[in-house]
Amino acid sequence: MPAFLFTDIEGSTRLWEEHPQVMSAAISRHNELIRTAVETFHGQVVKSTGDGFLILFEQGNPLECALAMQQAFGEENWPEEIGTLRIRIGIHSGTFERREGDIYGADVNRAARVMDAGWGGQILITDDAKIAYKLPKDASLQELGAHVLKDIPEPQPLFGLVHPALGQDFPPPRTLSAQPNNLPILSTAFVGRENEIKAIGDLLRNHTCRLITLHGPGGIGKTRLSIQTGITFLKHYPFGVYFVALASLNQPNDIWPAIASAIDLPIYKDKSPKDQVLNYMKPKELLLVLDNFEHLQKGAVMINDLLESAPGVQILVTSRNRLQLARECIFEVEGLQIPQEAEAEIFENFEAVQLFNMHAQRADPGYQLQASDRQALVKICKLMQGMPLGIELAAHWVRAISPQEIVEELQQDIDLLRTEMLDVPERHRSMRAMFDYSWKLLDQSEKQVLQKLSIFRDGCTYSAAKSVASASLMVISGLVDKSLVKKNAQGRYEMHELIRQLVQEKLQADQDAYLQLLERHAEYFLSKLASCEADLKGQGQIRALNELEADFENLRFAWLTAISRDRAEWIEKALESYYWMLTYRNHQDAGQELFARARQHWNIQPDSPPSLVTRLMVRFPLATEDTESLYQQAVDSARARGADLELAIALNLLGRHIGHIVQDAERGLVHLEEARRLFEQLGDDFYLGHVLDDISFTHLYKDLKSRIAYAEKSLALREKTGDLFGMASVLGNLVVSYFWDSQFDKFEQNSLRAVELAEQTNDVRNLAWQKVYLAEMRFFNGDFDIAEQYILEAEKICQDIYDVDLMLQVNINKAIIIAITYGKYQQAKQLLQASLPFEAEFSMHSPGAIMAYGVVAVGLGETEVLHTAAIFPFQAKNFVDTGMSSLSWFSPLVILSLYHQEKYHAAAECYGFTKEHVKLTHGWLKKWPPIHQIEEQLKGKLGESLYQQGYEKGKTMSFFDFAEYVL
Numbered sequence: 001m002p003a004f005l006f007t008d009i010e011g012s013t014r015l016w017e018e019h020p021q022v023m024s025a026a027i028s029r030h031n032e033l034i035r036t037a038v039e040t041f042h043g044q045v046v047k048s049t050g051d052g053f054l055i056l057f058e059q060g061n062p063l064e065c066a067l068a069m070q071q072a073f074g075e076e077n078w079p080e081e082i083g084t085l086r087i088r089i090g091i092h093s094g095t096f097e098r099r100e101g102d103i104y105g106a107d108v109n110r111a112a113r114v115m116d117a118g119w120g121g122q123i124l125i126t127d128d129a130k131i132a133y134k135l136p137k138d139a140s141l142q143e144l145g146a147h148v149l150k151d152i153p154e155p156q157p158l159f160g161l162v163h164p165a166l167g168q169d170f171p172p173p174r175t176l177s178a179q180p181n182n183l184p185i186l187s188t189a190f191v192g193r194e195n196e197i198k199a200i201g202d203l204l205r206n207h208t209c210r211l212i213t214l215h216g217p218g219g220i221g222k223t224r225l226s227i228q229t230g231i232t233f234l235k236h237y238p239f240g241v242y243f244v245a246l247a248s249l250n251q252p253n254d255i256w257p258a259i260a261s262a263i264d265l266p267i268y269k270d271k272s273p274k275d276q277v278l279n280y281m282k283p284k285e286l287l288l289v290l291d292n293f294e295h296l297q298k299g300a301v302m303i304n305d306l307l308e309s310a311p312g313v314q315i316l317v318t319s320r321n322r323l324q325l326a327r328e329c330i331f332e333v334e335g336l337q338i339p340q341e342a343e344a345e346i347f348e349n350f351e352a353v354q355l356f357n358m359h360a361q362r363a364d365p366g367y368q369l370q371a372s373d374r375q376a377l378v379k380i381c382k383l384m385q386g387m388p389l390g391i392e393l394a395a396h397w398v399r400a401i402s403p404q405e406i407v408e409e410l411q412q413d414i415d416l417l418r419t420e421m422l423d424v425p426e427r428h429r430s431m432r433a434m435f436d437y438s439w440k441l442l443d444q445s446e447k448q449v450l451q452k453l454s455i456f457r458d459g460c461t462y463s464a465a466k467s468v469a470s471a472s473l474m475v476i477s478g479l480v481d482k483s484l485v486k487k488n489a490q491g492r493y494e495m496h497e498l499i500r501q502l503v504q505e506k507l508q509a510d511q512d513a514y515l516q517l518l519e520r521h522a523e524y525f526l527s528k529l530a531s532c533e534a535d536l537k538g539q540g541q542i543r544a545l546n547e548l549e550a551d552f553e554n555l556r557f558a559w560l561t562a563i564s565r566d567r568a569e570w571i572e573k574a575l576e577s578y579y580w581m582l583t584y585r586n587h588q589d590a591g592q593e594l595f596a597r598a599r600q601h602w603n604i605q606p607d608s609p610p611s612l613v614t615r616l617m618v619r620f621p622l623a624t625e626d627t628e629s630l631y632q633q634a635v636d637s638a639r640a641r642g643a644d645l646e647l648a649i650a651l652n653l654l655g656r657h658i659g660h661i662v663q664d665a666e667r668g669l670v671h672l673e674e675a676r677r678l679f680e681q682l683g684d685d686f687y688l689g690h691v692l693d694d695i696s697f698t699h700l701y702k703d704l705k706s707r708i709a710y711a712e713k714s715l716a717l718r719e720k721t722g723d724l725f726g727m728a729s730v731l732g733n734l735v736v737s738y739f740w741d742s743q744f745d746k747f748e749q750n751s752l753r754a755v756e757l758a759e760q761t762n763d764v765r766n767l768a769w770q771k772v773y774l775a776e777m778r779f780f781n782g783d784f785d786i787a788e789q790y791i792l793e794a795e796k797i798c799q800d801i802y803d804v805d806l807m808l809q810v811n812i813n814k815a816i817i818i819a820i821t822y823g824k825y826q827q828a829k830q831l832l833q834a835s836l837p838f839e840a841e842f843s844m845h846s847p848g849a850i851m852a853y854g855v856v857a858v859g860l861g862e863t864e865v866l867h868t869a870a871i872f873p874f875q876a877k878n879f880v881d882t883g884m885s886s887l888s889w890f891s892p893l894v895i896l897s898l899y900h901q902e903k904y905h906a907a908a909e910c911y912g913f914t915k916e917h918v919k920l921t922h923g924w925l926k927k928w929p930p931i932h933q934i935e936e937q938l939k940g941k942l943g944e945s946l947y948q949q950g951y952e953k954g955k956t957m958s959f960f961d962f963a964e965y966v967l
Contacts (some may be wrong), residue, residue, distance in 0.1 A: 001093045001094065001128075002056060002093065002094070002096060003056075003057040003059060003062040003091055003092065003093040003111075003129055003132065004054065004057075004092055004093075004096070004103075004107065005043065005053075005054075005056075005089060005090070005091050005095070005111070006049070006054055006055075006090045006091075006111050006114070007034060007052040007053050007087050007088070007089050008049070008051060008088055008116075008941050009051040009052065009085060009087055010088055010119065010120030010121075011086075011088070011120070013417060013946070016079075022079050022082055022868045023595055023958055026078060026079060026082060026085055030051075030073075030085060030087075030423065031048075031731075033069065033072045034055075034069060036072070037065050037068045037069045038053075039289050039620040040068065041057075041062070041065035041068065042059050042060030043056065043057045043065055043505035044056045044057075044058070046102060046103055047101075047102060050808045052115075054068070054103070054316075055299070055719050055933075056103060058456070061134065061136070062091050062127070062129070062133060063091065063135060063136055063139070063444065065125075066161065067139065067165070067720060069089065069417045070087070070089070070121060070123060070165070073085060073086065073087055073121075074121070074165070074166075077665045078147045082198035086120025086121055087113055088118035088120055088121070088124075089112030089118065089122070089123045089186060089330055090112065090113070090123075090124050090125075090126070091123070091124070091125040091129045091690045092110045092114055092128045093107070093126070093131075094106070094109055094110070094111075094128060096108050099348075100346075101492060109151065109158070109875060110126070110149070111884055113127075113149040113150055113152055113156075114149070114156070114158065114262075115330060116149070116150065116176070117149060117158065118173065119170045121166065121170075121401055122170050123160065123166070123168075124144075124158050124159070124160060124161075125155060125158075125161060126157065126158065126159070127157045136161075136163065136235050137165045138163060138164060139161055139364075139389055140162045140163075140181060141159040141162065141164065142159060142160040142162050144157075144159060144160055144172070145157070145159075145175050146158075147175035147176070148175055148176040149176070151189050152189070154185070155823065158173055161378045161825070165192050166481075167524050168829070176234060178233060178235075178774075179240060180239060180240025180241075180286075181236075181241045181242065181243075182243055182262055182263075182264075184230055184243060186227065188358060189358065190228045191336070191354045191355045191358065191388075192337065192351030192354065192355075192395055193221075193225055193336075193353055196331075196333070197225070197228060200214075200225075200229050200316075200331055201229070202231065202234075202628045203329055203331065204287070204316075206227075209329040210307055210313070210315065210316070210327065211303060211307060211314075211315050211317070211323075211325065211328050211329060212316050212317070212328075212329045213317045213318075213319055213322060213323055213329070213330055213331065214316065214317065214319070214331050214332050215319060215320075215321075215322060215333065215483060216332060216334070216483050217387075217438065217484065217499060218320055218321060218389070218430065218434040218483075219387050219388065219390060219434045220333050220334070220335065220388065221336070221388040221389075222319075222333050223291050224388070225318075225333060226289045226291060226316050226318050227289070228596065229316060230243065230287060230289055230316070232334065233287065234918075236288050237285055237287045238286075238493050239284040239285055239286040239312075240263075240286050241287040241288075242286065242288055243262060243289045244262040244288065244290050245258070245262075245291050245292070246290060246291055246293055246295075247292040249295075249296060251541055251680055252296050252302065253298075253440075254732045255290075255296065255299050255302055256302070257273045257720065259630060259737070260273055263286075264867065264902075265277065265279070265280050266931070271289035274305070275922050276307065278305065278309040279304075281306065281309070281313050281715050283308050284310065284313065285313070286312070286313055287313075287316060288306075288313060288315045288316070289315075289316045289317075289318075290303075290316070290317045290318070290582050291318045292316065292319070293319040293321070294319045294321040294441060295343050295890075297324075297349065297443065298838075299423060299854075300324065300325055301325075303315060303323065304325060305843055306697070307384060320438055320482055320484075321482045321483070322443070322481040324481070327966050332486075332849065335352070335384070335385045335387050335388075336350075336352040336355060336391070337351040337382075337386065338350060338352040338382060339352070339353060339377075339378050339381065340373040340378070341378060341396060342374035342377075342378050342457065343374075347374060347873065348369065350381075351386070352386050352391055353381070355364070355388055355391050355392065356377060356394070356395045357369055357395075357397070358381065358397060359391070359395035360395040360396075361549050362953070363395065363398055364370075367398050368414070369606075373403045373404070374880035375404075376402070378404055379407045380394050380403065380406060383410060383498070385405075385498075386497055387496065387498065388433060389431065391650050393430070393431065394406055394410065397409075397816060401726065403691045414431060414432070419933055421921045423669065425812070426452050432499050433665045435498075435499060435502045438482065438483070438484060441482060446479055447506075448487070449471045449472075449475045449476065449479065450484060450503055450509070451503055451506050451507040452470065452471070452508050453465060453470070453471065453479075453485065453493070453495060454500045454504040454576055455507070456468070456469075456495075456502040456554055457553035457554050457556070457557050458550075458552070458554065459492040459493055459494035460492060460493055460551070460554065461493075461550075464524060464525075464551075466712065467524055468520050468524050469517075472691050473631070476493060476588070480493070489551065490609045492550065501575070507895055518561050518565070521554070522557075522558040522559075522565070522570060523558075523559075523569065523570060525554050525568075526553075526555075526558050526562060526570040526571070526573065526576075528572045528808075529548065529577040529581070531549060531579050532544040532547070532581075533576055533577045533580075533830060536581060536584070537579045537686040537721065538721050538722045539721075539722035541584070541723070541725060541761070542726050544581075545581060545761075547715055548577075549581075553857075555578070555581075555589065556594065558596065559571070559574070559578065559598070560594070560828065563598055566605075568609055568612055571612060572611065572612050572615075574607065575615055576595075579591070579595075579620070582594075584725050584761070584763065585762075586763075586765055586801050588598065588620065588802065589802070590622045591619070591830075592619075592621075595616055595619050598616050599617065601612075602616065604631065608853050608889045610641060611646065613637075614633075614634045614638055614643075615644055615646060617630050617633060617634045618630060618631055618634045618650055619654050620876075627657055627659065627661075628654065628662070629932045631650055631653050631654035633655060634646070634650035634654075635647060635654055635792075644681070644682060645682060645684065647678060647720075648654065648674075648675045648679050648684075648691075648810050649675075650685065651671045652690065653672075653675050654671045655668045655670070655672035655674075655675060655691075656672065656694045656698070657699070658671065659672065659694070659697075660697060661693075663701065663842075663843065665698050672694055672695045675687075675691045676688065676692065676695065679691055684720050685720060686721055686723060689714050689718040689726050689730070690726065692711070693711060693719065693726070693729060693730045693733060696708075696710035696711040696714060696730070696733055696737075697711075697733050700844060704740060704741050707737050708734065708737045708741065711730050711733045711734045712734070713724070714730045714733075715727060715730045715731065718730060718894075724757055725761050728754055728757035728763055728766045729766060731751075731754035732754055732769050732770060732773070734750050735750050735751040735770070735773050736773065738750065739776070739777070744777075747773075747777065751773055751774055754766070754770045754771045755771075755774070758770055764797050764800065764801060765797070765801055765803055765883065768793075768794040768797035768798060768806055769806060769809075771791070771797075772791065772809050772813060774790050775788075775790035775794070775813050779816060779817070779820075779922065779924065780788065780889060780924050781923035781924070782923020783924055783927075784821045784925050785821075786819060787817060788821060794810050797838075805845070808845050809845060809848065810832055811835040812832065812845060812848045812849050813848070814836065815831045815835075815856065816828070816855055818831065819852075819856050819859055820855060823859065825856050825859030826860065826862045828859075829853075829858050829860065832849065832852055832856065835849075838850075838853050838865070838868075839935035843908065846872075847873075847924070849870050849894070850868075851869065851889075851890065853869055854869030854870065855893070857869060858893075858930050863900045866893065866897050867897045867900075867901070867966075868891065869890075869893050870893045870896075870897035870898075870966055872890065873890040873894075874962075874963040875886075888913075888914075891913065891918050891921065891926065892921055892928075894910050894962055894966060895907050895914065896930060896934070897929070897966065898910060898962075898966070899934065899937070903965055904938055904942050904950075905950045906950075906965040907934070907950075908946075908952045908954065909951070910954055911934060911935065911951060911954060912952060912953065912954025912955045913952065913955065913957050913958075913959065914954075915951075915955075916955040917955075937949075
């Protein structure tokens with residue numbers, strides 16, 4: 001059976017602090033001695049653990065290896081400053097799992113704990129290792145008894161390897177058994193919480209903080225954390241760590257006898273238990289863990305008495321309530337770490353996943369986490385918000401149903417979270433029992449407010465709690481103190497989702513009151529939305545969006561409530577703000593769902609307000625709907641009613657759809673120009689900025705000067721109104737236009753400004769587009785590495801949003817990079833074909849795609865495709881402005897096409913033109929071998945004189961002069 005050997009240097013922290021330079025050299029020698037012994041006895045070094053090693057033995061004898069190590073360290077001449085470098089060694093035998101170059105498993109952890117118990121120069125082994133391996137010659141074993149090791153539920157028998165070459169006199173193993181304590185032995189391994197234990201340890205070492213309350217709701221893991229903290233810091237308390245269970249006590253006066261029992265102090269009748277406990281503790285340094293204090297709140301003053309009488313005592317309390325003592329240091333206990341997605345790296349290392357696995361395997365020893373379970377496990381962990389009790393209770397059900405089925409059941413019935421195990425405390429046998437215990441500790445006003453607070457989704461501000469739930473600051477603070485409500489870092493009040501559901505059951509018991517509160521909630525949040533309209537369209541965009549985004553779930557719930565309660569007036573006043581909030585924050589999917597729900601409701605109502613129906617019609621249409629027809633209906637309805645603003649908006653959307661999607665620029669511009677005139681008459685600069693941008697983009701490549709002029713007007717208007725999102729959008733349009741117009745200084749300046757605005761507004765879609773534009777410029781400059789980085793950043797954004805045009809443009813640029821940087825032309829071709837066929841109709845992507853196909857064709861020797869690509873800029877005059885000098889960036893492909901057609905003189909002319917006029921491509925020309933080598937190849941074909949004649953002539957030509965050669 002495999003064995004695991006851990007080593008560690010005794011006192012290494014002190015040695016490093018006192019002799020850092022000497023230790024640096026000593027560690028190198030330490031590593032050499034360890035590795036030599038490992039190699040000699042056929043072990044494998046798995047990893048360094050800082051000042052030690054983890055070594056795996058699948059063959060060879062770890063006991064002989066350990067003995068050789070200790071002998072080598074004893075014989076080594078170590079520097080005088082540090083004396084003999086002593087290592088402790090622990091060995092255990094068992095099973096393991098290999099993952100990502102490391103080894104994992106309970107037996108590996110056990111070996112580490114065995115090593116922790118040893119002293120410098122000592123070798124400790126377990127009974128499993130004793131059975132599995134033969135003792136070295138002249139060696140024997142000393143029985144050291146069964147010891148409680150950190151994180152190991154049951155006592156572990158330990159043996160010391162005895163040999164004439166080793167020291168004999170070692171103190172008892174450094175285990176929990178050797179230190180004064182009554183800490184409970186946990187029935188299962190403790191999972192995670194390393195950061196929390198370190199933070200609590202920092203508080204304990206701060207002598208001004210002698211009372212620490214682990215504060216949190218029931219089931220969050222306070223008791224287990226307090227026990228593990230006691231185990232971790234046991235060696236720091238000469239008189240021990242003592243655990244006092246308070247759950248069964250009825251009166252505060254029972255605390256003193258409970259403490260006396262925990263520290264094994266006899267109580268005599270001639271003095272009060274309090275006096276006897278205080279007298280005993282007065283001279284001692286110890287840590288007292290008082291567990292489950294919440295129902296003994298009036299006894300908190302007793303803690304003050306203890307701290308004043310015994311200056312060496314520190315107290316760690318677990319409670320759902322704060323003690324309300326001035327010297328109390330609060331430590332909020334949160335849920336375990338949870339994965340946010342099934343594809344998360346090191347998925348199994350998340351604390352919540354580890355806990356689920358451990359309890360699932362206790363319920364069903366044959367259970368193994370499968371890749372297909374990951375998504376369900378993510379949902380379970382998120383629903384529990386990392387709450388250990390909930391995760392344990394959910395995991396227990398794998399004995400009967402799959403994780404996917406557990407999720408489905410939980411969504412229907414929270415009472416699935418229960419157990420019938422008799423050794424589990426009553427209050428922890430279900431989430432409902434846990435909640436009921438906390439509920440009984442509330443007064444009537446706290447119960448009423450808590451029920452009303454359950455109406456909120458993802459928490460709320462104090463202002464919302466006050467307006468909707470009639471919550472006073474005093475009552476809501478009391479609920480925070482009792483761990484049923486939490487105030488987060490942003491100042492919002494939150495409730496654990498499981499607790500919220502249980503509280504809401506009580507709220508819904510009175511249906512009339514519940515429906516009234518629903519409407520109050522909806523009216524509050526939809527009114528808040530409506531009040532933000534001016535800010536969303538002007539100077540206050542970021543502030544308003546941040547506030548609204550924090551209430552995303554409340555707004556969604558309010559919108560759906562208004563639909564179900566047929567409150568058309570609330571929807572009408574909030575619609576405009578909600579549309580822009582969802583648009584700006586890239587919540588298109590939510591927008592489509594929510595607006596479709598509203599359309600379905602009011603479209604079938606005979607008395608629905610025509611304005612509401614029309615406005616809903618044009619916002620977030622579904623992909624399955626006839627968009628042009630919807631927009632036209634909206635135009636006709638608004639025109640008939642004389643609703644000029646609705647008409648202008650509908651015309652704008654209709655014109656943009658026809659001009660941008662249908663690509664009928666002439667027809668689209670008719671509607672857009674009418675919308676522009678209406679917005680001007682209405683004095684609506686916000687929408688005027690939008691329509692000018694849309695008119696600009698509709699010109700696309702056909703009329704570049706008009707495109708730039710309209711975009712610059714749009715930018716000026718948006719700067720005037722303070723519309724940051726509009727500014728970012730039109731800058732994206734402008735940078736493309738400047739690029740095509742060879743205004744590269746303006747391109748660079750405005751592109752960087754667009755990136756800054758996109759980051760400022762958190763507009764990830766626009767940010768991705770700007771990354772693409774910058775990548776294209778860097779590519780032409782020959783900065784391939786930078787171009788690739790920009791494209792990878794844009795691609796990452798694409799994974800989180802849906803934008804077909806953006807993904808196409810990313811793939812086109814990615815194909816060029818794959819081809820030129822890595823020479824993987826076939827892979828690049830496959831990516832292009834999957835994204836945009838070579839024969840596709842002209843679109844905004846065509847120039848870049850044709851360019852990419854031409855580059856790939858060069859690498860694959862596909863001369864016909866190369867020639868077709870070279871022809872494109874000369875045939876594109878039907879689609880683009882013939883004054884667009886940036887079409888000349890096709891000139892490298894034209895050179896290569898002419899060369900392959902053996903038109904060497906024309907190729908030399910085009911090369912001269914490119915070097916003289918197309919400075920954009922110079923970086924590319926230097927780094928792409930097919931172009932980089934073309935000059936020498938042309939000289940070889942023409943001779944120096946003819947080549948120079950062609951080159952000089954080309955310097956005087958324009959790009960479109962080459963049309964006759966190519967066509």
